[in-house]
Amino acid sequence: MDLKGFDHPHGAAAGGTRSVKIMIAGGFGTGKTTLVRSVSDIRPLTTEATLTEASAGVDHLIGVTDKQETTVSLDFGKIGINDELVLYLFGTPGQERFWFLWNGLFKGALGAVVIVDTRRLASSFRAIEEMERQDVPFVIALNVFPDSTEHPVEEIRDALDIPEHIPVVAFDARDRASSRDVLVALIHHLKDRSAVALEPR
Numbered sequence: 001m002d003l004k005g006f007d008h009p010h011g012a013a014a015g016g017t018r019s020v021k022i023m024i025a026g027g028f029g030t031g032k033t034t035l036v037r038s039v040s041d042i043r044p045l046t047t048e049a050t051l052t053e054a055s056a057g058v059d060h061l062i063g064v065t066d067k068q069e070t071t072v073s074l075d076f077g078k079i080g081i082n083d084e085l086v087l088y089l090f091g092t093p094g095q096e097r098f099w100f101l102w103n104g105l106f107k108g109a110l111g112a113v114v115i116v117d118t119r120r121l122a123s124s125f126r127a128i129e130e131m132e133r134q135d136v137p138f139v140i141a142l143n144v145f146p147d148s149t150e151h152p153v154e155e156i157r158d159a160l161d162i163p164e165h166i167p168v169v170a171f172d173a174r175d176r177a178s179s180r181d182v183l184v185a186l187i188h189h190l191k192d193r194s195a196v197a198l199e200p201r
Contacts, residue, residue, distance in 0.1 A: 017083070021109045022087050022183065023106060024036060024113050025113070030120075030123060031173035032092065035113070035173040036075040036076070038173060038176045040077030041078055041079050042078050044075060046075045076088070092105055106130075106136060110190060111136060111137045111138060112137070113141050114139070115173065117145065124160075128140075128162075143172070143173045153168050156168060
């Protein structure tokens with residue numbers, strides 16, 4: 001992969017390895033932790049806590065009633081795309097009560113993957129709005145669950161009101177190769193943007 005365009009005055013020296021911070025965002029139970037776990041080259045750091053009856057009135061479990069744990073801070077993983085590029089992955093918590101953590105997590109991020117569960121599109125509206133508010137380049141990743149109904153990508157794009165220039169791809173968060181393809185799609189999307197937009201925040 002040609003990484004020309006990622007270099008900037010504060011980046012790695014010529015011939016060195018470029019490290020990039022990438023956010024993994026989305027609604028509650030969309031598959032953020034699963035993606036980080038499946039694709040990370042290192043043992044990922046996760047901050048999951050067991051869901052209890054006390055959280056039943058706080059965490060909206062519609063569509064994810066089998067979910068047993070939830071991220072309460074962040075997930076962290078690392079993947080080398082090739083000898084030139086390493087991605088540091090930061091997964092955001094999905095529940096509304098932890099959204100206050102997002103501002104700090106997004107500092108220094110070059111781009112983001114917003115994971116969408118097509119059975120519960122509304123669960124990812126907040127994440128998409130946050131990308132737009134903070135002007136973080138992103139791609140939409142449609143996580144294919146076993147009981148998901150298949151929808152044309154353009155139909156999902158319209159439902160989410162996503163502009164044509166933002167990639168929308170389907171993937172399986174449990175599969176390493178599939179998850180890696182989403183990250184590569186994000187890198188290509190970042191490269192297509194102007195040099196100014198590629199500068200770390």
